[in-house]
Amino acid sequence: MSELKTGTFSVSDLENVQINIGSIVGAIEKTAAEEGEVGPTIKPNISGLRDWDYKLFERYNPVYTPMCDQCCYCTFGTCDLTGNKEGACGINMEGHNAREFMLRVITGASAHSGHGRHLLHHLIDKYGADYPLKVGQTNIIAPNVQMVTGKKPETLGDLEDSLSYVEEQLVQLLACVHMGQEGEAIDFESKAMHGGMLDHVGMEVSDIAQISCLEMPKADEEPPLSEIGMGTIDSEKPVLLVIGHNVAGVTDIIDYMEDNDLTENMELCGLCCTALDMTRYRTEGGDVPKAKVVGTLAKELKMIRSGVPDVIVVDEQCVRADVLREARELMMPVITTNDKIMYGLPDRSEDDVEDIIDDLKSGRDDGALILDFEKLGEVAPRLTKEMSKIRKEKGVVSLPTEEEFNELTSRCVHCLACELECPTNLPISDAMTAAEEGDLRPFEILHDKCVACGRCEQACPKDIPVLNVIEKASQKVIREERGKVRVGRGQISDPEIREEGVNLVMGTTPGIIAMVGCSNYPDGTKDLYRIADEMLRRNYIVLMSGCSAMDLGMYQNDDGETLYEKYPAKFQKGNLINVGSCVSNSHITAAAIKVAAIFAQRNITGNYEEIADYVLNRVGAVGVAWGAYSQKASSIGTGCNRLGIPVILGPHGSKYRRALIGKPYEEDKWKVLDARNGKTMDIPAAPEFLLTTAETIDEMMPMLAKNCIRPSDNNMGRMIKLTHYIELSEKYLGIIPDDWYRFVRSETDLPLARREELLKKLEQEHGWEIDWNKKKIISGPTSKLDVSAQPTNVERLCKEA
């Protein structure tokens, strides 16, 4: 009997019968084995990588900062867990917070994977399951998928199996949240790590599917630039605003607009990652982006309140819950296009286009649910044209007039209720006083810092629409909000990894700084510019994605240049890359995986632990989620953590309730094995954490440099990294760091220009012995320099294990 294989065959004796075989039990493992080495964890279940997680937790302690001291999960409670007390079910504060954190992680992973499933259904429906995956110059199409599931997908249909695995595991993880399941914090932590890992698989599936089908840039080393900012939108034209993360339906809008010569006569713009993906659509080969980016979630309410959009289309994720209510006030019909957000609107998917447009333009309905994208493609632009005329005729305005503005600022009684309610306690009261005196500058500063949550308005006893006041006062700066963002390029190509891998592992490229996540910055968008510019000037590779990628493009230097215009976009030291939208974050972990695969020739198939161990000990990368607020940010970060990549959050990130922080004073925790012989090696405390927060940008700068240090650095690499650590600490904190000497293994690790000065410090302040004739260290260092050492945390990888 011949062996069954995936594919299609027809039974000739039967007419019109075709049997498709999608997957065969054990086939992945068999194929992978035939093709080469296979690791021990193909499609790991919840406990599959528990040993690895435990190794990480032994050094990086889960640290809890609860957001709530009670548990109200079941009707045993509400239980007070203050002081790590146990609740009625026996769970204590640590366990409950670990569970809460895990719940955030799997919520985020579900959002990305749900997005992926929706896209995959849509794209398979449109292009067919056999449509080939094309992501650029690479032999590893899907590094995360291959490492976790053992599968090397080649077609859209191949992705279904990986996504099914993710979905099954997420259900198992969610089941653990139920009362009376897991009881120990450490195993909730391991489960959170599992959820984070799954997230990167789900994101990768989503992005490579859309890159392949939607003619997005494919590992392009110089993708085009797109316009960004509220000031780029021509409000004289009809304006169609799209909000969300899933570009599937928007592509039909773009196609319809092009087919009907509407592109020049209308503005199509977007908020959040849908906007980024709109600019990627059909720009493969450098074509001009077909839409503009307004900005991040922090601009949602501001853009709606500006009154500029004529129609709003929403899809999924990071869309404000009050879009319909806000839009209704301003006669902006809202079209929902995804069953994750429907706002109670009538389903018009089966209705006639003319009827839908009539009902919306007449105001009979505030909006419509349209799940048929072809219909959406026609309704949205046509309705926008109609509404533009109607809204102009009716003189719809939103922001206060000059007179109203003066009345509103003088109405303020300075009770400070708004400031207490403001998540960042912004000085609104002082800005009101200044405005009364004719000085609008304090409000203009608030405009950049304010994330437009609107809580101030809910708190105001005088019913002042505070956000409208801020926006009215900031019209001048809003008009000047015109930047450039690099269109997302997708994966890092194999040739780029081949060229740069050695520099990263040896440390001569000091590190990768990956700036990801949302826009809840404590001090406005300039912070991102400062981080990126500082690290790029120091030859770090800076990777951007999602909202951070957008906001970076909003800030210009004195020459009117954004950093995207200032720095090239290859995967090379001193280059600035935008990988793309939220789901493109998988390309950041993928780059680390590919360094192990291509530079070090490690097998990645079903081999998670070995690759994570490699990344932790050899790839100097640090993630920054400076404005993270979503659950997705927690799952992205946790996926990085399991793979050995540390992440720093902004101060708001403390509200995720859990960090992973090492204790440098516990010397027994800072050891690795040398894979050549299994002997123990001392290492300095870096990365010092897997997840933590920084209070300010200035504090974070030296943290970035320090936590790119890895045991594998050669002396040139360590010297470069230590130079940056010391210099950044001196520049931003005004001090030489207390622990700088711990990273010195020999005199060759010392910054060249300061070698003598630092040798003196080692002798005088730390008691090290120095041979001053040869300017060599005789004794003192706790860790030894051995460029051939093979640092590992996994005993089975040692030759004599």
Add this chain to the structure above:
Amino acid sequence: MADVSKNLKVYTTYGPKSAKGTKPAIVAKMIEKAKRPLFVVGSDVLEEKLLACAQTIAKKGIPVAATGHSIKGFIDEEGVDAKYINIHSLGTFLCDPKWDGLDDNGCYDLIILLGHKKYYINQVLSGLKNFSDLKTINIGRHYTQNATMSFGNTTPEVHLEALDELIDNL
């Protein structure tokens, strides 16, 4: 006398246990009674008038943990024993009885905080409240419910007045 103990308004609660409102004179007494107090200052302390108060408190002989980039305000100050540390790390180490402190002389028994973003320090204090027995007092401008004791919400002017009063009582 600056009455900073009254306005304890919060916009969301954490749970049944909230900081007791306190006054400068009481804080001064607690500092004097403490065997190993630690003055934790955040980056918001770098505002000129606030920094002067913080430096004066530090010069009363209380060791300083300078978080964020606040160390810049203490580098050249004579009579100040200040060290940089990340606040999230500090919160972690303070819960560990094995930690020897910033000066290797053992852990602390009273933490006084000034100059942090309210939402941030409240989270750090949430960890200390739930996983340590440490007494914590926030003498910042906003009521911080996860401390053991806290000044209430005040205006900048009243806050500076309260800090002056605290200094006078030390």
